[in-house]
Amino acid sequence: MYTEDYVLATTTFYNEENGLALANFFSLRDNSSKDWSQKNTIDDLQKIAEDNELDFEVEIVAHLNVLKAVSEKKYDEAFKGQLAIFQNIVKYLQSSDSENWMVPLANTVCVDLRYLLNAFDTLDSSSKKQKLEKYNDFQKKYIDSMMMYFRICSGDTRAPARHSKRWTIMFIVNQMLKVYHKIKKFHLTTGLTKTILMCPDKNIFPVAHVVTFYYYTGCKEIFEGKFNDARENLIIAFERCYRKSIKNKKLILQKLIPLNMLQGIMPSLNLLKKYDLDVFMDLTTSLKTGNVKLFRECIDKHEVCYMKCGIYLVLQKLINIVYRNLFKKFFLIANNHIIPVETIAALLKKFDDPETSFDNAQSLLVNMIYRGTLRGYLSHAHKKVVLSKKDPFPTGRHVFDKTTRSINEIGHK
Incomplete structure (x- = not known):
């Protein structure tokens, strides 16, 4: 596609308020857009702009500059240009009440902006110190622009459902969750995730956005040690994920399987x-x-x-479950609820560490009783562990709940 065709098509889409077609033309991942940038120059574009009245001239010129910078691997310049495009689109959305046709374009541009941020961090050849300073600055500008976009869309409460911008707030939160996931600063997204979770009608959000949101929220809660909440959110993500999306389901299962294991639920x-x-x-x-x-x-x-x-x-944390199952097998063989600590130490020498001492075995038993993996008590006078006659080896669910509760209590002191 040559410049004149591209410009006239873009202008037509703008005048027709065709946000999806416009988003396709402005995507950095679109092949026709890349081919167009290789065949033409900014001089050609400006000449056409002089001969025609263009409503979207600034953004088209900026887009061509971004494509040129990407081809030359100047990712800092590409990010700045893409940021300018995104900010202009957000300003337009701010001034347009009861209109959401430009939301697909804003979403495409902000995704490409995040890709450029990652490309700069990964591929830029600047010195480490200089790159870190620039990356932090770019990241702040990205988050500030996304927050402005979020406020505009979340505040659009009066428009009819088909014209509302609110359906995209989960998408915006997802983009920020991805950035914060990379730098492990999940605490900065707490307010945003609460806004989504408190929405009375989550059916307004596309399924793809819902799956992404619950996946990253689950990751956030794993990072914070809230394993019960993380498991619930990851189950929602897995159940709603498109059944043929094997790659996405695998990503979810990589987080979900360990949480299920903590509850004693093993994968087939x-x-x-x-x-x-x-x-x-x-x-x-x-x-x-x-x-x-x-x-x-x-x-x-x-x-x-x-x-x-x-x-x-x-x-x-699963090591306690392994010890529990080892001791349970021995208990069933021994058929006795009173077991000498020396016997436990000998068992551990054979099936774990050959250098396990009496004190090591005793400490392990105390720890397991405290965490609820084992029910009973330690008799120091007789150097024996006395197991409960009723359910001495609790189910994984009970252990999981008690362990999670103790971790969360420690984390909030």
Whole structure:
């Protein structure tokens, strides 16, 4: 597509208030837009602007400059140009009451703006210190512009449903959640997520936006140690996710499976194979069998993967479930609710650490009783652990609730 065709088409879409077509023409990911930028120059565009009355001239020129900067890998210039386009569109939305036709364009431009922010952070060749300063400045400007966009859309309460801008507020929050997820500053999104959760009618939001929102909200709550809330939100995300979106379902399961494991709910082999989650196969086996050595080997082997997924610390908490299942198997064999601590130490030497001492075994038992993984008490005088005759090994749900409650209490002191 050549300049004149592009400009006239863009102007036509603007005059017809065709936001979707305009968004496609302004997308940095659109092939026709890229081809157009390679075939023409800004001089051609300005000459056409002189011969025609263009309503969108400033934005078209800025878009061409952004495409040029991207092709030259000048991501700081590209970000500044894209930010200017986004701010102009937001100002237009602010001045237009009861109109939402430009929302698709604003959404496309703000997504590309976030991509440019990430591209600058990843690909820019500036010195580390200089790049960090610029990145922080760009990030602040991005968030400020998004907050302005959010306020405009959330305040559009009087317009009829089909003309309202409110349906896009979840999309805006999702973009900010993605930025804060990268830098691990979830606490800055608490007010935004509450606004969405308090919406009386969540059916106004597209399903794709809902899935993204609940996924990142679940990630936020894992980071904050609110495992019950995180699990509920991730279940919503998984259930509403399009059934053929295998990649997205896999991302959700990477967070959800460890939370289910804390409740004693193990994934099936078919589920792990379907979503290519081999990193959980041996882990599941170790939990079911109480194999402490296998559990530790899995954690060490896939440590980098677990850290990238943000679940490493959650998986570390599963060690108590492994010990619980190991002791349960021994208890069923011994058929006695009074067990010497020395026997537990010998058991741990065989199935965990060969150097386990009496004191180590005693400390582990005390910790498990405190956390609710084991019901009973420790008799220091007789050096024995006395297990409860009724349900000495609580279900995963009970352990999960007690552990989560204690973590949250510690976190708020």
